[in-house]
């Protein structure tokens with residue numbers, strides 16, 4: 001699943017293609033002694049993510065664009081790694097000499113990590129249902145560089161990319177085959193491989209735990225729900241405890257408030273939150289961070305069987321609050337409510353949830369930015385934003401306005417599951433979730449409805465699942481500081 005990546009002092013003779021990087025500013029200097037007439041003619045200008053093959057002195061060269069020197073960051077190296085393996089897809093053995101380009105602008109280890117991530121993210125193809133094998137022949141990349149720090153960075157990058165690719169596989173797998181039971185089975189595999197503790201609640205256990213939200217959403221389905229809890233414990237004393245929560249709707253048909261056929265087309269991706277949480281758990285099992293991490297994954301599909309939850313039905317949630325379900329397509333918040341209650345009961349130092357929660361968030365921020373909401377005043381949201389900044393997984397702050405909270409008032413229950421008709425759907429969804437987080441626990445909600453899935457390839461991502469959130473979560477965990485109140 002990972003490319004064999006090793007550090008070398010010189011690109012070995014058997015490498016069939018070598019990647020050399022150049023910033024767009026340096027193109028005018030015609031570096032590396034290449035045929036720049038040809039490169040220019042083919043449109044190469046050093047833009048980030050570009051790769052163009054030309055003849056070199058010893059072997060073919062893939063010239064990799066890093067974009068403007070002034071904007072150079074790890075994201076350029078990640079995209080260069082992906083561009084190299086895509087340009088060299090016909091070759092088994094590649095070389096790369098790119099780390100000197102990091103210069104002062106980027107820490108060399110950060111550049112190496114990002115390049116390694118890009119390599120494994122760039123070769124990814126979802127092959128589970130294709131009759132012919134993978135199109136990429138790339139097996140190994142020899143990277144010019146040396147030192148323990150750089151070699152550790154490559155290992156880190158590959159561990160993280162394995163987590164992202166695991167998430168992509170889960171999200172890309174159709175709802176008919178990646179059922180809640182199958183998701184839980186795969187979580188069990190991750191737990192065994194990573195020596196993580198796991199507990200899978202089946203239907204009876206979910207009933208016993210009174211997870212009314214999960215049960216309400218599952219009522220229209222012939223597939224049983226599952227609720228997966230997983231725990232990572234550091235070998236030494238834990239420096240903190242973080243809870244991860246991920247929305248795991250294995251397919252969202254909308255329930256009786258049925259979606260349109262176009263709206264349903266990509267709804268196998270509605271498990272992207274839980275999938276990112278599982279991918280991050282797989283990665284940290286390899287990386288060994290110093291904090292305790294508990295993961296909560298509520299899993300069900302949202303179908304419209306004969307006994308499906310009807311608009312107007314009232315559910316009693318884990319935390320005893322009652323919810324009037326006026327739109328069965330606002331189901332994510334119902335299963336997350338129970339998960340956030342359980343996460344709160346574990347008394348962590350902070351909670352973060354990831355969810356493909358609202359189309360409104362896509363309207364607001366498009367498909368490259370996730371919406372970030374939650375508890376103000378503890379620095380927790382700033383930690384999440386900083387992790388997004390460092391990893392290139394873009395998040396943007398949105399408010400949770402108290403003045404919108406009355407929109408959730410219900411005539412018959414404690415709260416209803418949709419807001420009014422004046423827009424702001426991402427915010428009212430966030431306000432709904434807030435009702436289920438125990439007061440005093442710093443909480444971040446990341447709406448990934450936009451960036452989790454893409455119909456077009458971009459940057460280091462192919463079509464389909466991006467694996468968004470894994471890199472952010474891993475970085476957040478590794479740099480975790482217990483949030484302190486004001």
Ligand code: BES
Pocket residue numbers: 252270327329330331332356357358359360362418419425449450
């Ligand atoms: N899973 C969807 C949100 C979604 C939409 C994710 C588009 C990815 C792309 C969610 O369950 C949903 O249907 N939300 C509704 C909420 C509404 C009924 C209040 C929505 O956004 O329309």
Ligand code: MN
Pocket residue numbers: 252254302328329330331332
């Ligand atoms: Mn829905």
Ligand code: ZN
Pocket residue numbers: 249252270329331332356357
């Ligand atoms: Zn949904």
